[in-house]
Amino acid sequence: MHPELIKLEQTFGLSALSKIDDPFLENHDINLWIKRDDLLHPVISGNKWRKLKYSLDEALSLGTDTIISMGGAYSNHLHALAYVGRILGLNTIGIIRGERPVPLTPTLLDMENWGMELRFVSRPDYRHYRNYKHWQDLPGLKPHQYWLPEGGATSLALKGIAELVDEIDIPYDTLCVTCGTGATLAGLINAVSGKISVLGFAALKNAGFLQSDVQSLLSGEFHNWEIFQDYHFGGFAKLNPTLVSFMAAFEQKTLIPLEPVYTGKMLYGLYDLIAKGYFKPGQRIVAVHTGGLQGKRGYA
Numbered sequence: 001m002h003p004e005l006i007k008l009e010q011t012f013g014l015s016a017l018s019k020i021d022d023p024f025l026e027n028h029d030i031n032l033w034i035k036r037d038d039l040l041h042p043v044i045s046g047n048k049w050r051k052l053k054y055s056l057d058e059a060l061s062l063g064t065d066t067i068i069s070m071g072g073a074y075s076n077h078l079h080a081l082a083y084v085g086r087i088l089g090l091n092t093i094g095i096i097r098g099e100r101p102v103p104l105t106p107t108l109l110d111m112e113n114w115g116m117e118l119r120f121v122s123r124p125d126y127r128h129y130r131n132y133k134h135w136q137d138l139p140g141l142k143p144h145q146y147w148l149p150e151g152g153a154t155s156l157a158l159k160g161i162a163e164l165v166d167e168i169d170i171p172y173d174t175l176c177v178t179c180g181t182g183a184t185l186a187g188l189i190n191a192v193s194g195k196i197s198v199l200g201f202a203a204l205k206n207a208g209f210l211q212s213d214v215q216s217l218l219s220g221e222f223h224n225w226e227i228f229q230d231y232h233f234g235g236f237a238k239l240n241p242t243l244v245s246f247m248a249a250f251e252q253k254t255l256i257p258l259e260p261v262y263t264g265k266m267l268y269g270l271y272d273l274i275a276k277g278y279f280k281p282g283q284r285i286v287a288v289h290t291g292g293l294q295g296k297r298g299y300a
């Protein structure tokens with residue numbers, strides 16, 4: 001790996017496994033740990049670093065001076081990319097969905113302050129950019145520019161996600177994660193032993209596409225995974241009082257901070273499955289906290 005990336009990674013915190021002490025879990029004879037990727041770094045937290053790391057390495061080895069990517073006005077991915085670009089001395093360009101908001105969201109403001117050039121595009125144009133899946137695919141890409149698809153969802157992202165699995169040093173039966181593009185889920189499925197079940201919780205409504213998107217990222221036919229699509233609370237980034245009070249109670253009990261777009265919804269879904277008897281008694285579950293806590297500012 002590029003020495004600058006090694007240097008950066010050496011500053012990171014430890015993604016511990018936090019055991020959850022909760023009478024509800026005890027009553028259902030379930031053991032739950034949270035894999036605290038939120039603790040890796042205050043900005044490049046959660047799956048962001050895992051997914052970016054090897055793409056950044058490739059970009060640097062190609063002599064890239066500019067990385068271009070896409071995301072929404074609260075994108076954790078672009079936020080992390082802008083920050084890392086500043087640290088590595090790379091130019092960054094963010095293609096943002098919709099019109100420039102006035103005032104800028106706190107996420108966009110950080111990104112601009114870190115030197116990212118923000119290019120706002122219409123929603124249909126934004127959707128079009130989703131067709132460019134490989135680093136060279138963006139039309140008009142100049143020499144020394146590198147294109148990173150939405151959410152950093154590339155095969156190199158999966159390599160970074162696999163490292164998360166290697167770090168889990170306890171026996172467990174089930175691994176849970178939230179899904180946006182599904183790249184993180186695919187990385188987990190590729191990396192675990194076939195005896196482990198991997199459960200994804202869609203953060204978006206109408207996420208039927210995830211099944212084939214995840215399959216297309218996998219290195220083979222696996223049958224140990226499932227995606228739950230009913231815990232989106234009305235759509236991406238939507239919430240309601242039930243989710244808010246679940247998260248508040250969980251945070252109070254565990255002192256683990258949550259955000260409502262991804263990990264909050266996954267945990268709600270997981271608790272609901274436990275309550276419904278989905279898991280066999282004695283199950284050992286590891287749920288990944290994918291970070292993204294900066295996105296909470298959108299709800300202030």
Ligand SMILES: Cc1ncc(COP(=O)(O)O)c(C=O)c1O
Pocket residue numbers: 046047076077151153178179180181182183184185262263290291292293
């Ligand atoms: C905090 C957080 N968690 C989870 C995800 C979803 O990850 P993926 O797109 O790999 O499914 C994202 C978006 O990339 C995210 O920002």
